[in-house]
Amino acid sequence: MGVEWKEHILDMLEARRYKELKEELENNMYPVDLADLMEGFSQKQLVMVFRLLAKEEAAETFSYMDSDLRELLINGLTDSELEEIMEEMYLDDTVDVLEEMPANVVDRLLMATDEETRQQINQLLQYPEDSAGSVMNVDYIALRKEMTVAESILKIRQVGLNRETIYTCYVTEKRKLIGSVDVKELLTTSESKKIEEIMDTNMLYGRTTDDQEDVAGIIRKYGLIALPIVDHEMCMVGIVTVDDAMLVLQEEATEDISIMAGVNPSEESYFGTTVVEHVKSRLPWLLFLMLSATVTQMIMNSYEAALAVMPQLAGFIPMLTGTGGNCGSQSSTLVIRGLTVGEIEFHDLFKVIWKEIRIAVCISLVLSVVNGIRIVLMGQGDMLMALTIGLTMACTVVIAKVVGCTLPLVAKKVGLDPAVMATPLISTLVDISTISVYFAIVSTVFQL
């Protein structure tokens, strides 16, 4: 899948072999792949392909396209074609599309929807970004507790076709969520049983204001197909489905990884982000960290005299700061991940510190000895130098590990994103402590 298919489609368009192309697209192409492939198509090519697709496929492909391509396409379609797409799209996808479009396109899209949908869209748009309300789907199957299994299956048959998922049905009473029933249950239970006899009343649910990541985490943890979402009065307003949960978790992982590397996260893909936007998202941390390194420099400058006497002392600095930074980022990364997947919490702070100290002691022993042997063998210093560097190394490793594991936990406690406390910041802080410890030790040992 990829380049060959793209060229194949363009060739077919060129040759006006529309009927063949239509069949091929129907039989061999998934909407998510087609949306990918059309990256780089001209407006005319886009519109031509779109007109070949069945309504449902067209709507799905549309929802997978990136925002620039989508805008190009919208401007090429007639109002009635747009109306058809809007009718076929699921409401949560429509809201996603609207959030990314410029105002004039949004107006045109809203014109293309009917009054009822427009009201629902407006309500969905009011939920805070990244909340469960903003990713939920408002289409689901609601049953009443007095219904029989046979009646329930009949209801699914009647309304099911337009629902994004029918695999879990929800039992409501005056709009309040009171239970859930798996379709599996419906299919494997006697048809005359009442819903209230088989419904699960101890069901999990989320609230519209919950963070989308928390809701997705519940779906993953409990292996659900969908999670019902209720408002502050326990009235059922929608569901978050497992496919959306997977995308949320992927986005959040990308966001965490970006922050951990000192990049402000963006919703756009790597190539979808312009050079200027990349610069904007990377520069703040680089500037901040560069200026923080001034502290290290000031400490070193105060030992200028010592360096003039023993310039070989400078040679050990990149190795010491490098090792310190690596030790610190190992600890901070493991703790940040532990916080993300819910294994580590703030009240584990001392347990974590104690563990890291024991690990640090073992690691510093090995590193100091190996490095000491190396120094002597390579003739970079005598036994005294080897011991001095070894002592500095041991202090550095312990400090780095303790700082590395403490900061993410403290960040979490005070409501910051722990991922901010990853490699770049830890390295800079550890640099400062390493240099201080190093010169304090060497100036004492060598009486500089």
Added chain:
Amino acid sequence: MGVEWKEHILDMLEARRYKELKEELENNMYPVDLADLMEGFSQKQLVMVFRLLAKEEAAETFSYMDSDLRELLINGLTDSELEEIMEEMYLDDTVDVLEEMPANVVDRLLMATDEETRQQINQLLQYPEDSAGSVMNVDYIALRKEMTVAESILKIRQVGLNRETIYTCYVTEKRKLIGSVDVKELLTTSESKKIEEIMDTNMLYGRTTDDQEDVAGIIRKYGLIALPIVDHEMCMVGIVTVDDAMLVLQEEATEDISIMAGVNPSEESYFGTTVVEHVKSRLPWLLFLMLSATVTQMIMNSYEAALAVMPQLAGFIPMLTGTGGNCGSQSSTLVIRGLTVGEIEFHDLFKVIWKEIRIAVCISLVLSVVNGIRIVLMGQGDMLMALTIGLTMACTVVIAKVVGCTLPLVAKKVGLDPAVMATPLISTLVDISTISVYFAIVSTVFQL
């Protein structure tokens, strides 16, 4: 959920209020949470709680426990109790359990299963670790193309209860996979229609030898509930379900993040890993990187005379190497993530490099100017020094960004894990280039 519940359960056990506890567990507790809570229970307490659970809940709780706790429990249960649990467990969970247990426990567990299951288990154990075969479930619903919708629903009713998921049924002919039908489709189609009329023949599938991450990625990308798995003859052998796919993706993200921080990944949790295991997983990279830093030291030692004359030159080093490392890790991290989510591929190499060069030029301009102003204002050097450091900074940023984006792509191409090319390794390589460039420039400018 958490500490209070744990104490509550222990209090109830102490007070011998078994009937009440049994009810509470049934109504308010999910197996995955219960498995978490029991961490730290004694063998006697574990066994007592287990005997209160319904068979199905007991098996599910068992499958969520961590390996130490599970071993403790197994040793406390009678053979017939063990047999009941093994009967209730899904086969993929059984295999996971067996893979983690010591040999004597495995023997006892296998004794507790019937002959047919034992054969299936042995077959599953033969698939390579992390392959689709090793995570798939062998229970699924197979239909024949001549069946009607009504007959199909009847079949689901008859066998459905023991299947982990029934939401997609698979159509087979002489065991070969020829199509799939959603239960949704079955429920919303006329009962007299034949399966071959409604089945989807253009379905996605995986192979037993595929990497579990690839299979999970397909499930995420196409929003599937399950993916059928076939052997080399296209015979259907199992399914991978969306709940397992989510866990695979979480594990793989943790693995990537660990590797990116220079920690060899482990399957165990942070607290589940002993101090010695933590040391073992962190030490190799630290040792390798520490010894690599020897190169930096050798370069610096060759400029000892220069440092003796201008010892203030050393003070700029941590800032330069720090900025270089941060720039490099920003680029490598974004590229590694792009590779993971499938946005960037090797053939994008030059596109990526060109983008990074433009970004690097913008960033280096800003950093050099800000740093130059800082140097002059803080009296750390004159204009010439500011210009020299600015020039070094610009070279460092460009080299760091190019190295940072190139290495992960090259690693992928030659079959290595791109995550290995993250912050720690990039920092060390960038240190070497930064120091070389720095001393080359200063020794020319200041004629040292």
